[in-house]
Amino acid sequence: MAGNSRRRGAIRKQGTKKGQVVGSGGQRRKGLEGKGPTPKAEQRPGHPAQRRAAAAAARNEKKRTAAKKAAEGPEVIAGRNPVVEALRAEVPGTALYVALNIDADDRVKEAVRMAADRGISILEVPRDELDRKTGNAVHQGLGLQVPPFEYTHPDDLLEIARNAGDAPLLVALDGVTDPRNLGAVIRSAAAFGANGVLLPSRRSAGMTAVAWRTSAGAAAKLPVAMATNLTRQLRAWADDGLMIAGLDADAPMTVDSLDMATDPLVVVVGSEGRGLSRLVRETCDVTVSIPMAPGVESLNASVAAAVLLAEVARRRRTTGRV
Known part of the structure; x- marks a missing residue:
């Protein structure tokens, strides 16, 4: 019968039958599955976009490292009035930078005289070097280098407040990130009798x-403390x-x-945007607001702090608790 002959070549060789003889076990289906979405260009090794992203990350890391080193190093107070006021307040300056060919007015002369009297080095530098040292701030040809x-x-801060003889008055800042606001709050705190x-x-x-x-210069007169956890420190003071x-x-x-x-009091001022954080708000014995005219949303953090501290100072003068 055709196909049953044992003659050589009369039967189909093993494994040549059409179709799958043995089940694939799903291997074929798995082989057709995709490997997921194509990675972004920035994530593909060797891609130009990936090389650019890596270079940008390296530059950013370098900037962060430089900023960290700068933060750990000496600071330079820029501007004629700030430098004079800092020297009057006996800020621990280490060098006075004076720009070459500066127009020496009374403030410059006073700054040089006070620096010389205190043994602070006086260095004449090119204006572009002073720009670099002050981070391109408006220095008016004068800069005072101060140590970190x-x-x-915080425990010493409370001890200082208690030794002052009056009811302690402390100011705590919750997330104020603008250094100008910080400086203004310190100035207001010193002006209204905070410890x-x-x-x-x-x-x-x-x-x-x-x-x-x-x-x-108020930061040279008023102690500033730093807490690892603000909420925990406020609870400890409470x-x-x-x-x-x-x-x-x-x-x-x-x-x-x-x-x-x-009473012995801690005034807490929130950040410029979100105000007090939830945990800090829950820690407060009381929260107060500043009455304002309709249509005005909020005040700057440092201005709000000054308003509250002025009211506290007024009440303490009225009752003789100052």
Whole structure:
């Protein structure tokens, strides 16, 4: 019968039958599955976009490293008035930079004289070098180099406040990231009789040259402390008998109703954008707002702090608790 012959070549060789003789076990289906979406150009090794992204990341890392080194190094207070005020306040300057061919007015002469009296090095430098040292700030040909700021420990800050003889008054900043606002708050705190300022170690401006300049030398007179955890530190102060009052734009109570102003008090000022954080707000014994005319959303953090501190100072003068 055709096909049954045993003659050589009369039967089909093993494995030549059409179609699959043995099941594939799903291997063929798996082989047809995709490997996922195509990676972005920046993620493909060897792609020009990937090389550009890697180079940009390296540049950013270099900038961060340089900024960190600059933050750890000396700061330079820029501007004639800030430099003079810092020297008057006996800020621990290490060098006075004076631009070549500067128009020496009374402020420049006073700065040079005070620096010489205190043994501070006076260096004449080209204007472009002074631009570099001050980070292109408006220096008016004058810059004062100061060492890295030395923060006070929060426990020591409370001890200083208690030794002042009056009811302690401290200011805590919750996420104020603008160094100009920080400097302005320090200046207001010193003006209205506060004993010190507390900053969180994260998400907060530090005592940079900009903060030094804005404080107009007040940072040399008023201790500034830094807390690892602001909420925990506020709770510790509350356990030590201090009242915690926070500034909150939505608070129903206004600053003129702050009856605890004459008690040992910590005034907490929130960030420029979101205000007080949730945990800090929950830690406060009371929150107060500043009454404003309709149509005005909010005040700058440093201005709001000044308004509250002025009200606290007024109440303390009225009751004799100053």
